[in-house]
Amino acid sequence: MSAFWIALWLVFAAELGDKTQLVALAFATRYNARTVLAGVFVATLLIHLVSVGLGEAAGWFIPAWAINALSGIAFIIFGIWTIKGDSIDDEESTLAGKYGPFMTVAITFFLAELGDKTMLATVTIASQQKSALAVWLGSTIGMVLSDGLAIWVGKVLGKQLPEQAIKYGAAALFIITGIVTLIGVKWPVG
Numbered sequence: 001m002s003a004f005w006i007a008l009w010l011v012f013a014a015e016l017g018d019k020t021q022l023v024a025l026a027f028a029t030r031y032n033a034r035t036v037l038a039g040v041f042v043a044t045l046l047i048h049l050v051s052v053g054l055g056e057a058a059g060w061f062i063p064a065w066a067i068n069a070l071s072g073i074a075f076i077i078f079g080i081w082t083i084k085g086d087s088i089d090d091e092e093s094t095l096a097g098k099y100g101p102f103m104t105v106a107i108t109f110f111l112a113e114l115g116d117k118t119m120l121a122t123v124t125i126a127s128q129q130k131s132a133l134a135v136w137l138g139s140t141i142g143m144v145l146s147d148g149l150a151i152w153v154g155k156v157l158g159k160q161l162p163e164q165a166i167k168y169g170a171a172a173l174f175i176i177t178g179i180v181t182l183i184g185v186k187w188p189v190g
Contacts, residue, residue: 002134003125003129003130003131003134003135003138004131004134004135004137004138005138006125006135006138007122007125007126007129007134007135007136007137007139007142008138008139008141008142008145009142010121010125010139010142011118011121011122011125011138011139011142011143011146012142012143012145012146013142014117015118015142015143015146015147016146018116018117018118019112019116019174019177020109020112020113020116020118020147021146021147021149021150022150022173023108023109023112024036024040024109024150024151024154025150025151025153026154027039027101027104027108027151027154028150028151028152028154028155029154029155029157030101031101031105032101033151033152033154033155035101035102035105036101036105036151036154037144037147037148037151038102038105039101039102039103039104039105039106039109040105040106040109040143040144040147040151041140041144042106043105043106043107043109043113044109044113044139044140044143044144044147045140046110047113047114047119048119048136048140048143049136050119051120051122051123051126051139052122052123052126052132052135052136052139053126053132054123054126055122055123055124055125055126055127055128055135056126056127056130056132063188065185065187065188069181069182069185069187072177072178072181072182072185073178073182076174076175076178076179076182077178079172079173079174079175079176079178080171080175083168083171115181118139118143122135122139125139
């Protein structure tokens with residue numbers, strides 16, 4: 001099987017039920033589906049380019065513990081921001097009001113992917129396959145297909161989901177993920 005197909009299927013499977021897929025679903029309840037998919041696509045292109053670069057440059061990785069620690073802290077901060085943030089409709093005082101829906105989705109998705117299992121899977125696949133372009137394209141398409149499913153679900157169910165439940169559910173997901181990520185960090189001994 002070629003590096004493209006390996007990356008596509010492994011990343012597609014890794015993204016199913018992942019926190020970033022839930023981020024895409026939540027954004028789909030707020031914004032136009034095409035805007036969300038475009039934001040996810042651009043963020044995925046960038047994060048997977050970084051991932052493939054890390055995999056190809058296996059000589060100088062950022063230590064996994066540092067990526068995981070920063071990710072854990074970022075998830076907790078995003079969870080707190082979600083709770084303290086204004087209502088979904090108050091665009092002017094949120095990130096979306098400042099940057100617009102596309103940039104909000106792209107920035108949030110990019111940050112949420114840092115240290116995520118799909119990022120690490122892409123790094124691993126790239127280091128094994130030694131085919132940067134094929135892995136980059138395959139992993140990006142796999143991620144976008146998986147998140148496209150979440151966007152569709154968000155659009156179908158979004159009108160039936162209460163705003164407060166989405167807000168607190170997303171906040172809890174990020175805070176719990178942050179705590180679990182920090183607990184799992186293998187700190188250097190030293």
